[in-house]
Amino acid sequence: MRTAREMGIKTVAVFSEADRNFPHVKYADEAVCIGPAPSKESYLLGDKIIAVAQRLGADAIHPGYGFLSENAEFSRKVQEAGLIFIGPSPESIEVMGDKLSSKHAVAKYNIPMVPGTPDAITDRVAAKQKSAEIGYPVLIKASAGGGGKGMRVVENEEEFDEQMDRAVGEAISSFGNGACFIEKYITKPKHIEIQVVGDKHGNVVHFFERECSIQRRHQKVVEEAPSSVLTPEIREAMGQCAVMVAKACNYYGAGTVEFIVDEDLNFYFLEMNTRLQVEHPVTEMITGIDLVKEMIWVAEGKPLSVKQEDLKINGHAIEVRVCAEDPMNNFLPDVGKLQTYVRPQGNGVRVDDGIEEGMEIPIYYDPMIAKLIAYGKDRNEAIEKMLRAIDEFKITGVATTLPFCTFALKHEAFVSGKFDTRFVGLYFTPEVIQKETDQTELEIAAVLASQLLKNRQAPQTIASVQPNSQWRKNRASLRG
Ligand code: ADP
Ligand code: ADP
Ligand code: MG
Numbered sequence: 001m002r003t004a005r006e007m008g009i010k011t012v013a014v015f016s017e018a019d020r021n022f023p024h025v026k027y028a029d030e031a032v033c034i035g036p037a038p039s040k041e042s043y044l045l046g047d048k049i050i051a052v053a054q055r056l057g058a059d060a061i062h063p064g065y066g067f068l069s070e071n072a073e074f075s076r077k078v079q080e081a082g083l084i085f086i087g088p089s090p091e092s093i094e095v096m097g098d099k100l101s102s103k104h105a106v107a108k109y110n111i112p113m114v115p116g117t118p119d120a121i122t123d124r125v126a127a128k129q130k131s132a133e134i135g136y137p138v139l140i141k142a143s144a145g146g147g148g149k150g151m152r153v154v155e156n157e158e159e160f161d162e163q164m165d166r167a168v169g170e171a172i173s174s175f176g177n178g179a180c181f182i183e184k185y186i187t188k189p190k191h192i193e194i195q196v197v198g199d200k201h202g203n204v205v206h207f208f209e210r211e212c213s214i215q216r217r218h219q220k221v222v223e224e225a226p227s228s229v230l231t232p233e234i235r236e237a238m239g240q241c242a243v244m245v246a247k248a249c250n251y252y253g254a255g256t257v258e259f260i261v262d263e264d265l266n267f268y269f270l271e272m273n274t275r276l277q278v279e280h281p282v283t284e285m286i287t288g289i290d291l292v293k294e295m296i297w298v299a300e301g302k303p304l305s306v307k308q309e310d311l312k313i314n315g316h317a318i319e320v321r322v323c324a325e326d327p328m329n330n331f332l333p334d335v336g337k338l339q340t341y342v343r344p345q346g347n348g349v350r351v352d353d354g355i356e357e358g359m360e361i362p363i364y365y366d367p368m369i370a371k372l373i374a375y376g377k378d379r380n381e382a383i384e385k386m387l388r389a390i391d392e393f394k395i396t397g398v399a400t401t402l403p404f405c406t407f408a409l410k411h412e413a414f415v416s417g418k419f420d421t422r423f424v425g426l427y428f429t430p431e432v433i434q435k436e437t438d439q440t441e442l443e444i445a446a447v448l449a450s451q452l453l454k455n456r457q458a459p460q461t462i463a464s465v466q467p468n469s470q471w472r473k474n475r476a477s478l479r480g
Contacts, residue, residue, distance in 0.1 A: 001013070001024065001027055001028055002027075003290055003292040003293050003296065004062075004292075004296065006290075006293075007293065007296060009296070010029040010030075011027075011028045011029055011030075012028055012029065012030045012031065012032060012052070012053070012056055012058055013025050013027070013028035013030075013031040013032075014031070014032050014033075014034045014042075014043075014049055014052060015031060015032070015033055015034070015042075016033070016034065016035055016036060016037050016038075016039070016041075016042035016043060016364075017033060017035070017036050017037050017042075018036075018037035018362040018364055018365075019362065020033065021359065022354055022355065022359070023354055023355070023356055024354050030056060032052050032056070034048050034049060034052065035048070037362065037364045038364060039067065039364065039365065043067045043068070044067060044068060046068055046071065046073070046074040046077055046078075047077065049061065049068075050077055050078060050081045050083065053078075053081070053083055054081060054082075054083070058083065059083065059084055060083060060084035060085070060086050060296075060299060061078050061083055061084070061085060061086065062086040062087075062292075062295070062296075063075075063085070063086070063087055063275065064275075064276070065275050065276055065277060065278055066366065069087065069275040069276075070093055070097055070146075070273070070274050070275050071093070072090040072091075072093040072094040072097060073090070075087060075088070075089070075090045075093055076090035084299050084300070085299070086253070086295050086296060086299040087253045087254075087274065087275060087295070087299075088198075088251055088252055088253040088255065088274050089250070089252065091249070091250070092249045092250060092251050092252075092253075092255075092274055093274045095249045096249055096251075096255075096271070096272040096273075096274045097144070097274065098143050098144055099141060099142075099143045099144075099145065099181070099270075099271050100118075100119060100120060100143040100179065100181055101143075102245075102249075102271055102272055103118065103269075104118070105248050105249055106244070106245050106248045106269060108248075109244045109245070109248055111241055111244060111245060111269045112241070112266070112267060112268050112269060113268055113269050114183045114184050114186065114260065114268040114269075114270070115134050115183070115184045116130075116134065116138075116181060116182045116183035116184060117130055117181045117182045118181075119181065120143060120179035120180060120181055121140075121164070121180055121181060121182065124160075124161065124164065127160075127164075127182060128157055128160050130182060131154065131157070131160065131182055132157065134182070134184045135184065136154065136155060136156050136157070136185075137153050137154060137155050137156075137185040137187070138153075138154050138182050138183065138184060138185050139151060139152070139153055139154070139182070139183045139184070139185040140152045140154060140163055140164055140167040140180050140181075140182055141167070141180060141181055141182075141183060142167060142168075142170065142171035142174075142175060142177070142178075142179070142180050143171075143177065143179040143180065143181060144171065144175035144176075144177040144179065145171065145174075145175060146175075147219060148215070148217050148218025148219045149170060149174045149175075150167055150170045150171040150174060150175065150180070151167070151218055152164075152166055152167040153185055154185075164180070167180050168180055186260050186262050186268070188262065188263045188420045188422065189213075189260045189261065189262060189420055189421050190211065190213045190227075190229065190260070190261040190262075190419075190420050190421065191211070191212045191213045191215065191220070191258065191259075191260060191261075191270075191421055192209050192210070192211050192212070192213075192227050192230070192238070192259050192260075192261050192267065193209060193210050193212060193256050193257060193258040193259060193277075194206050194207075194208070194209050194210075194238055194239055194241075194242035194256065194257045194259070195207040195208065195209075195210065195254070195255075195256055195277075195280065195283045195291070196242050196243060196245075196246045196251070196254070196255050196256070196257060197253065197254045197255070197291065197294050197295070197298065197304060198246050198247075198251045198252040198253065198255070198298070198304075199252055199297075199298040199302070199303050199304045200252045200298060200301050201303050202247075202250075203303060203304050204243045204246045204247055204251060205243070205304060205306060205307065205308045205311065206239040206240075206242050206243050206308070207283050207287050207289065207291070207311060208225060208226055208235065208239065208283065208286065208287070208311070208313055209225060209226055209227050209230060209235060209238060209239075210223050210224065210225045210227075210256075210279055210282055210283060211223065211224050211225070211226075211227035211228070211229075212279060213419060213420050213421045213423065214408055214414070214419070214421075214423050214424070215421050215423075215424065216331050216424045217331065218421075220278070220279060220321065221320065221321050221323075221401055221404065221405065221408070222318065222319070222320050222321075222405060222408055222409070222414075223279035223282055223318070223319045223320075223321075224282060224316065224317065224318040224319070224379075224382070225282040225283055225285070225286050225313075225316070225317050226286065226313050226316065228379055228417030229261075229265065229417055230265070231265075234265055234267070237267075238259060238267055241257070241259075241267075241269065242257035245257045245269065245272055246272070249272075251274075252298055253274075253295055253298060253299065254275070254276050254277075254280070254291050254294065254295045255272055255273060255274050255275070256272065256273040256277045257269065257272050258270040258271050258272070258273065263420075276291060276292065276295065278321065278368070278371065279319050279371075281317070281319055281350060281352060281371060281373045282317040282318065282319045282373060283317075285315070285317035285350070285373060285375040286313050286314055286315055286316065286317050286375075287311055287312075287313070287314070288314065289305075289306065289311075293305075294306075315375060315376060315377050315378065315381075315382070316375070316376055316377070316378050316379045316381070316382040317373060317374065317375045317376075317382060318373070318374050318382045318383065318386050318409075319371055319372065319373045320371070320372050320386065320390070320401070320402070320405040320409075321368055321371055321401060322353075322368070322369050322370040322371065322372055322393070322395070322400050322401060322402055322405075323366075323367045323368045323369065323400065323401045324336075324361045324367040324368075324369050324398045324399070324400055325367050325399065325400070325401050326399035327399070327401055327403055327404035327428075327430065327433060328399065328430040328433060328434070329399075329430070331401070331404075333363075333367040334361075334367070334398045334399040334400075335360075335361055335363050335398065336360070336361060336397050336398045337358065337359070337360050337361075337397050337398075338355060338356075338357055338358060338359050338360075338361065338369075338395065338396075338397045338398060339357075339358075339396045339397035340357060340394050340395060340396040340397065341355065341356065341357035341358075341359075341394070341395055342357075342392070342393070342394040342395075343370075343392075343393065344372070344388070344389035344390070344391075344392035344393045345392070346389075347385070348374055348375040348376055348381075348382070348385045349372075349373070349374055349375075349385060349389045350372075350373040350374075350375070351370055351371070351372055351373070352370065352371040352373070353369060353370035353371070354369075354370075355369050355370065361398055369395075369398075369400070372386070372389055372390065372393060374386035374389050379417075383409055383415065386405075386409055387406060387409055387410070390402050390405055390406050390409075391406075403433045403436070403437075404428065404433065406436070407428065407432055407433055407436065408423065408428075411423075411427055413426075413427065
């Protein structure tokens with residue numbers, strides 16, 4: 001909506017009853033309630049959203065990320081209603097929305113792929129034989145999967161049937177489609193993805209990579225651009241691959257081609273996300289391009305505003321996802337009221353959020369409350385700015401992923417760039433946060449003690465110390 005406003009375009013927010021008081025509802029020029037809190041009764045009602053758009057005379061719908069953003073049927077219905085869908089064609093979404101059909105679509109373009117079965121598993125005996133050929137561990141994946149769901153690692157043949165049953169069960173319950181396939185499990189994988197944008201005139205450019213290997217439950221928590229391990233040659237090769245993937249499905253709009261990269265920097269195509277991605281700000285920071293503006297631009301039928309040769313990487317950007325999840329308790333979602341919510345500010349700091357102090361975190365949706373982005377002239381400076389920004393970010397009332405992010409950004413594996421998607425499993429335990437908290441509390445106690453000591457020598461200043469309130473404030477922010 002900010003981008004639209006800059007472009008002189010008026011906006012209408014649609015919201016559920018749970019989101020009535022949220023800042024985006026106030027920010028939009030108009031806002032319409034589309035139903036009760038559960039997304040099945042509001043945000044997933046494509047027809048209702050289209051009807052609202054028509055009633056208000058809107059020209060276009062931007063689907064954001066999540067909900068209907070990768071729903072081919074929605075994109076088709078928007079077009080049929082005579083509106084512009086700010087995203088790719090229904091055909092592109094259809095092909096890329098399914099992991100197996102996307103692999104088929106790019107098969108003839110010489111795109112490197114993880115060894116595995118080319119089709120859904122129908123015969124378990126044959127699947128086990130194939131797994132033995134590939135070599136354990138293998139990964140069973142739901143073809144319709146997303147958000148890290150429907151994925152099971154199989155360590156050996158004995159586990160195969162059990163894990164297969166679980167993967168199929170999860171795939172049916174989450175995606176209504178039980179089709180699963182096998183991939184070799186890359187044991188020290190980095191997740192590196194390439195941002196692409198295409199226009200309706202057949203042009204596709206890439207905006208370099210994002211490294212998203214710090215994940216919990218196969219979902220990203222820390223993202224950065226550029227990656228600290230890619231050489232210019234590999235970057236170029238991955239960029240060209242991503243452009244080919246996009247061209248293979250006549251792609252227009254913003255999209256992301258995800259790759260998995262092994263220890264030796266071999267890269268393999270994973271999937272394409274046919275929408276704007278949560279972590280897109282890091283790309284905007286290092287390229288100076290407003291990706292949402294490009295999306296709107298190409299949706300209007302205009303050619304891309306940039307050529308590949310115009311694009312350069314400037315500096316380094318990191319994003320952390322601030323989720324209402326408790327890192328001390330297995331990253332389980334935490335609910336409650338945001339008692340304190342003070343954003344960090346200053347040079348190189350960007351906060352994309354949709355919440356204000358005093359609000360209740362709705363239990364109905366994803367627990368992400370903000371994205372914190374730091375930008376520096378190089379990776380070290382970006383890390384320093386991020387640590388400072390996290391420190392300034394005061395959130396109490398709910399537990400957040402922020403203490404985990406501090407831990408991750410200070411960890412020598414992260415600092416050296418020598419980390420992969422196993423980071424959380426290898427290095428993180430709740431005790432490491434506890435230790436740091438204890439350490440900080442010790443430091444506070446020491447400062448307090450020395451202040452009290454000084455005050456004893458100069459009793460007239462006691463009133464100005466207010467040890468209790470300061471102590472409590474610090475403790476509260478440590479827990480937040
Ligand atoms: P990314 O690769 O961008 O992290 P995800 O698949 O994790 O992609 O999801 C992107 C966003 O979409 C997340 O922020 C999440 O909140 C939202 N999302 C994912 N699945 C759903 C869903 N079923 N309903 C609503 N929102 C969803
Ligand atoms: P989703 O649609 O859930 O995002 P992806 O195929 O993108 O599914 O995989 C999500 C994450 O799972 C990746 O970022 C990576 O961490 C892990 N992963 C996926 N495929 C493999 C693989 N073959 N080997 C090891 N890890 C993998
Ligand atoms: Mg993915």
